[in-house]
Amino acid sequence: MRPFALALAFASIAHAISLWNTTGPYHVGYTQHVFNHTTPNDPTEPGTFMLLTIYYPTPQIPNATFPYLDSISAGIFEATIGLTPGVLSKLTTRLQFQAPLLSDTSKGFGNSTSPYPTLIFTPGAGLPASSYTAYLSELASYGHAVVAIDHPGEAPYLPLPYTNGTGGVYGYPDFTAFPPTEEMTFQVLDYRVSDILAAMSDPFFPALVRQYGAPFNLTHFGVFGHSIGGAAAEVVMSSNSSAAALFKVGCNLDGTMFQFVNESSGEVTSTPARDLKRPFLGVASEQHFDGVAPGEDGDYTWGYFNKAQSGWLRDVQMNGTTHLHFSDIPLWIDLLDQRKVLNRTWVGPADGVRVTHMVSALLREFLGSVEGKGLEGVDEWVDKTPEFVLLAQKNP
Ligand SMILES: *[C@@H]1O[C@H](CO)[C@@H](O)[C@H](O)[C@H]1NC(C)=O
Numbered sequence: 001m002r003p004f005a006l007a008l009a010f011a012s013i014a015h016a017i018s019l020w021n022t023t024g025p026y027h028v029g030y031t032q033h034v035f036n037h038t039t040p041n042d043p044t045e046p047g048t049f050m051l052l053t054i055y056y057p058t059p060q061i062p063n064a065t066f067p068y069l070d071s072i073s074a075g076i077f078e079a080t081i082g083l084t085p086g087v088l089s090k091l092t093t094r095l096q097f098q099a100p101l102l103s104d105t106s107k108g109f110g111n112s113t114s115p116y117p118t119l120i121f122t123p124g125a126g127l128p129a130s131s132y133t134a135y136l137s138e139l140a141s142y143g144h145a146v147v148a149i150d151h152p153g154e155a156p157y158l159p160l161p162y163t164n165g166t167g168g169v170y171g172y173p174d175f176t177a178f179p180p181t182e183e184m185t186f187q188v189l190d191y192r193v194s195d196i197l198a199a200m201s202d203p204f205f206p207a208l209v210r211q212y213g214a215p216f217n218l219t220h221f222g223v224f225g226h227s228i229g230g231a232a233a234e235v236v237m238s239s240n241s242s243a244a245a246l247f248k249v250g251c252n253l254d255g256t257m258f259q260f261v262n263e264s265s266g267e268v269t270s271t272p273a274r275d276l277k278r279p280f281l282g283v284a285s286e287q288h289f290d291g292v293a294p295g296e297d298g299d300y301t302w303g304y305f306n307k308a309q310s311g312w313l314r315d316v317q318m319n320g321t322t323h324l325h326f327s328d329i330p331l332w333i334d335l336l337d338q339r340k341v342l343n344r345t346w347v348g349p350a351d352g353v354r355v356t357h358m359v360s361a362l363l364r365e366f367l368g369s370v371e372g373k374g375l376e377g378v379d380e381w382v383d384k385t386p387e388f389v390l391l392a393q394k395n396p
Pocket residue numbers: 018019020021335353
């Protein structure tokens with residue numbers, strides 16, 4: 001048996017492909033916590049808890065690789081997208097579960113303090129936060145604690161921690177058909193917001209940070225998300241909750257802002273858009289805007305939101321991209337050489353690795369503003385990157 005097992009081990013190492021090599025100065029650890037939180041009008045089951053995955057900088061050098069996705073989720077995504085069966089099992093990460101925390105007080109890392117804003121992230125409808133691992137770990141490698149929120153019962157499958165691999169929640173099997181109704185779109189947006197605001201408050205994330213004395217910033221937050229998660233970023237920043245004031249910046253990755261769509265007429269709602277008076281970044285796929293500024297001819301929900309803003313605002317399109325580009329999915333397709341296998345155009349021509357590099361660097365420049373660096377870096381990065389097109393801008 002032994003030689004056979006060894007051969008298998010070598011085979012799997014030989015074929016392993018790193019999902020993402022982080023480029024920041026820190027290694028990355030992560031931990032997971034389940035928090036009870038019941039959401040009203042919840043179309044998903046069970047609707048009684050949320051899962052927080054926290055990515056953070058660690059001084060510990062990784063000495064191993066780990067599978068990127070659990071085998072159940074991988075199997076479901078392979079079948080839905082039409083990837084070669086088993087191919088996602090080749091992808092690995094070097095993210096270290098519960099690796100030691102940074103403790104360098106001379107650099108500002110201490111119990112509940114960090115020089116870098118903490119980031120809250122929620123995914124696109126129907127996808128687990130793990131399908132954004134490249135973005136989330138990349139930002140953590142630059143010093144941020146990144147809190148990704150999963151709403152169990154939504155994504156096709158969500159493995160739960162501390163169950164020795166036996167616990168998980170099944171949700172909607174086909175992420176492309178979620179949410180199935182318009183009514184549900186609004187319900188999903190509502191629980192995204194409810195989950196984010198709850199996570200930000202005691203007894204959840206802040207209490208956890210104090211309990212462990214974790215070096216995560218509890219006074220300066222940024223919020224971002226993809227698709228409906230990006231729409232939620234704007235809603236939480238607009239909310240009257242005291243937690244909302246802790247968000248210094250927000251970013252929407254290609255999400256239509258459904259909060260400005262009238263559910264019955266489909267036209268722009270009469271609900272006023274709030275002036276956030278804080279920097280906001282919209283990152284758009286070419287598929288979504290086709291070079292047209294947000295407004296009557298582009299996505300009117302972005303135009304409606306923009307009109308109300310008096311703070312710094314940029315809407316940046318990346319050419320060659322489609323909606324799913326702002327997730328790990330283009331990495332699955334390009335790193336695993338799947339374009340020729342697929343019978344449908346899941347992502348536009350832009351290369352997955354390049355898009356992830358350019359967009360995460362844009363986010364880094366944007367977040368640097370919270371650390372006191374100013375926002376000029378965003379414009380410089382847009383100028384330097386040939387695929388970026390500035391669709392709209394406002395300056396305070
Ligand atoms: C990660 O690094 C490995 C080894 O240096 C390299 O072969 C691979 O292409 C890199 N992957 C990405 C996504 O950049």
